[in-house]
Amino acid sequence: KAGVTQTPRxxxxxxxxQVTLSCSPISGHRSVSWYQQTPGQGLQxxxxxFSETQRNKGNFPGRFSGRQFSNSRSEMxxxxxxxxxxxxxxxxxSNVLQGSDxxxxxxGTRLTVT
Amino acid sequence: AQKVxxxxxxxxxxEKEDVTLDCxxxxxxxxxxxxxxxxxxxxxxxxLIRRNSFDEQNEISGRYSWNFQKSTSSFNFTIxxxxxxxxxxxxxxLSEIKTGNQFYFxxxxxLTVIP
Numbered sequence: 001k002a003g004v005t006q007t008p009r010x011x012x013x014x015x016x017x018q019v020t021l022s023c024s025p026i027s028g029h030r031s032v033s034w035y036q037q038t039p040g041q042g043l044q045x046x047x048x049x050f051s052e053t054q055r056n057k058g059n060f061p062g063r064f065s066g067r068q069f070s071n072s073r074s075e076m077x078x079x080x081x082x083x084x085x086x087x088x089x090x091x092x093x094s095n096v097l098q099g100s101d102x103x104x105x106x107x108g109t110r111l112t113v114t
Numbered sequence: 115a116q117k118v119x120x121x122x123x124x125x126x127x128x129e130k131e132d133v134t135l136d137c138x139x140x141x142x143x144x145x146x147x148x149x150x151x152x153x154x155x156x157x158x159x160x161x162l163i164r165r166n167s168f169d170e171q172n173e174i175s176g177r178y179s180w181n182f183q184k185s186t187s188s189f190n191f192t193i194x195x196x197x198x199x200x201x202x203x204x205x206x207x208l209s210e211i212k213t214g215n216q217f218y219f220x221x222x223x224x225l226t227v228i229p
Contacts, residue, residue: 043219056216105159
């Protein structure tokens, strides 16, 4: 089985721009979660989607949004980029709802905002 | 309040030494799950182990072992006879039944194994 894939792997954007990141979960997995990883804040939960519906949302401003498609692929969008949005964005997929199973992580998208 | 605490930020050991990574968690749920992940320099988080709150049996997998103690809210990870390939950042994580797949991660412990 192919693992979780994320595109692009690296991205450089300018303040004020917007960006869209993509995640394809493991085949059959319907839950997709997004995390932001920074040296200062560590790994922080952004949101989770299951069957095209957002189930949980972390404590991030409304500039961070996401969606999930019928094939379970997910995208996250960050509008009006700020320098502090520079981070590694990780996507994870799971085939359960209750958090009882491990999540499988993709390689991440490293976003640099200049 | 931080739900998962990994007090050790960085640890260095010489190859073949044993090393224990500490994890302390906080939750009010009676049903929860604990995980350990490894993040090598490549960046991808690799799953190591899962434990549910009703299973306090310790587990051993090769050179890895885990000690889960509900009484002290700890889920510690020991690497026996460490190897250079064990160098990575290790994360402990918690999920609660009420928040499903939202994982709460500790800040990670960076392990360096010196040859």
